[in-house]
Amino acid sequence: xxxxxxxxxxxxxxxxxxxxxxxxxxxxxxxxxxxxxxxxxxxxxxxxxxxxxxxxxxxxxxxxxxxxxxxxxxxxxxxxxxxxxxxxxxxxxxxxxxxxxxxxxxxxxxxxxxxxxxxxxxxxxxxxxxxxxxxxxxxxxxxxxxxxxxxxxxxxxxxxxxxxxxxxxxxxxxxxxxxxxxxxxxxxxxxxxxxxxxxxxxxxxxxxxxxxxxxxxxxxxxxxxxxxxxxxxxxxxxxxxxxxxxxxxxxxxxxxxxxxxxxx
Numbered sequence: 001x002x003x004x005x006x007x008x009x010x011x012x013x014x015x016x017x018x019x020x021x022x023x024x025x026x027x028x029x030x031x032x033x034x035x036x037x038x039x040x041x042x043x044x045x046x047x048x049x050x051x052x053x054x055x056x057x058x059x060x061x062x063x064x065x066x067x068x069x070x071x072x073x074x075x076x077x078x079x080x081x082x083x084x085x086x087x088x089x090x091x092x093x094x095x096x097x098x099x100x101x102x103x104x105x106x107x108x109x110x111x112x113x114x115x116x117x118x119x120x121x122x123x124x125x126x127x128x129x130x131x132x133x134x135x136x137x138x139x140x141x142x143x144x145x146x147x148x149x150x151x152x153x154x155x156x157x158x159x160x161x162x163x164x165x166x167x168x169x170x171x172x173x174x175x176x177x178x179x180x181x182x183x184x185x186x187x188x189x190x191x192x193x194x195x196x197x198x199x200x201x202x203x204x205x206x207x208x209x210x211x212x213x214x215x216x217x218x219x220x221x222x223x224x225x226x227x228x229x230x231x232x233x234x235x236x237x238x239x240x241x242x243x244x245x246x247x248x249x250x251x252x253x254x255x256x257x258x259x260x261x262x263x264x
Contacts, residue, residue, distance in 0.1 A: 093206030
């Protein structure tokens with residue numbers, strides 16, 4: 001029973017780390033969100049025998065459960081805190097604008113998005129290696145501090161891509177005082193602001209990509225209508241011309257270059 005009582009608050013903190021506590025008093029100070037070091041401290045305390053001060057016999061299975069739960073959430077977390085979202089959405093718009101149905105297939109689209117993400121995130125990942133991973137492996141930094149430094153570096157990347165209006169929106173909704181430095185904002189504010197900014201930016205790029213292909217469809221549809229070929233689908237005729245145009249302008253290279261340079 002003691003182990004179960006200690007485990008319940010730990011699981012609640014891990015499963016609901018981004019929900020701010022509600023308070024009925026508007027003058028009350030905002031609650032501080034638990035950080036990585038806090039969660040690790042709770043896990044260590046919950047899996048330690050209070051009498052002996054050593055790890056309990058059942059601590060290893062619980063640590064494994066928590067680790068596998070975090071690993072299951074890791075792909076979604078990385079996709080939403082890196083450049084992957086913008087790149088994947090824009091590539092989906094390109095395929096839709098070309099009208100090639102499932103060509104390139106989803107596997108190729110996601111693979112290209114993944115490697116472009118690694119390319120655009122290379123400066124941030126290099127800083128993570130130098131400022132967090134290497135000190136931790138060299139014994140100069142604890143795991144909690146290394147995890148906290150990694151999250152701070154990711155936060156800096158997200159803030160550079162986020163519009164000020166989106167940050168202000170979530171700051172106002174959270175009712176937290178505006179800090180002197182924007183990097184002092186919590187991840188529960190920066191991450192949703194970053195995501196909606198990425199959605200807006202990717203949709204803007206997708207609309208700009210759609211315009212020339214849409215004009216080509218309209219021109220071909222007008223030509224077919226004036227020639228009396230109303231029963232012939234315009235998409236069937238315009239598809240080869242769109243593919244030829246995309247190849248002649250070296251569309252994939254321009255797209256990769258534009259996506260890479262769109263990140264600050």
